[in-house]
Structure formats: C-alpha cells, structure tokens
Amino acid sequence: MGMPNKLKDFNLFEDGFNYSGQATEVTLPKLSRKMEEYRAGGMSGPVSVDFGQEAMQLEWTAGGLVKESLKKYAAAIHGAVQLRFAGAYQSDDDARVQAVEIVVRGRYKEVDMGTAKVADDTTQKFTMPLSAYKLTIDGEVIFDFDFMNGIEIVGGEDRRAAINKAIGL
Numbered sequence: 805m806g807m808p809n810k811l812k813d814f815n816l817f818e819d820g821f822n823y824s825g826q827a828t829e830v831t832l833p834k835l836s837r838k839m840e841e842y843r844a845g846g847m848s849g850p851v852s853v854d855f856g857q858e859a860m861q862l863e864w865t866a867g868g869l870v871k872e873s874l875k876k877y878a879a880a881i882h883g884a885v886q887l888r889f890a891g892a893y894q895s896d897d898d899a900r901v902q903a904v905e906i907v908v909r910g911r912y913k914e915v916d917m918g919t920a921k922v923a924d925d926t927t928q929k930f931t932m933p934l935s936a937y938k939l940t941i942d943g944e945v946i947f948d949f950d951f952m953n954g955i956e957i958v959g960g961e962d963r964r965a966a967i968n969k970a971i972g973l
Contacts, residue, residue, distance in 0.1 A: 807897040814891040830889055831863040833937055857949055860934045862908050865927050882935045883909035902942055909936040
C-alpha cells in the first residue's frame, strides 16, 4: 500500500519572471470534452459523440500587488502571456519527488484586485482562458493541446492526426 504524491511546493513564472514568494495559489486547468448525445433508430440508448476539448482556463492568486502582470491585461493576441507552473509532488512512503510542469498560453480575461484594508492581507487574482496547455510529469509529456494549431496529444498519442491529415494540415 502506498501514500499519494502530494504537492509540497510550487513556483510560478510569467513570461520568464519568477513569482517565488508572491504566487500563493494556482487553480490548474480543468479538462473536459465537448460531448453531444446521439441516438438513432435501433439503438437501445444514447452514445456521446466527442467534439473535442472544451475551453480551459488557469487562475492564480498573488499576495500583494503585482504590477507587471497588471500591464498584460487586455492583450490583443490570444497567446500573449505564458505561465509556467513548476510543482514538486512527493510521496511520504518513499520520499520520491515528481517534477510536474504545466506551461500555458493565453491572455488575462479578469483581474480581481481584491479588497483594500489597512493591516489585512491583500491579494490579486488573475483569470486566463487558454489557447495552449502542456502538462509534463518527470519529463514525460502527458497532455499537449495547442488549439490554434490543431494539436491534441494525450500520453504521446496524437489524437487529431487522422483529422488533421483529412483536412490537409
């Protein structure tokens, strides 16, 4: 019986800038497929038809004021901001550390400046819809989604290879 790998520490980088000591929380992207039920004559029940990846977003919270991130709000380009989450997950039964890296591209949709009260903790929360998402664990690419380029790789398998070939990509 083993112990789960738990997040022991993380760091966040925005376009290479290190937010160590400032990024307090990251809400990692939720993966969900766009599905539509289909049922025709002779079928005893519906089957879900897969139409691809749903929209994803990443949220992160900073302690205090982060001026450089504020300057990136309302960017004109869909992938104007790159964030990199570097996490260290460790199991307490064998002390092995798993390196987890998530690299995303997008632009900020929402900036929540929080509340301003003297002698209270202040935070800012940034919400970013994604145009690209890549998850790597111990050097192995698990997910690689690049919506603009039609890339959808899961566990090393190019899930859109036949579709891209059929449409000339």
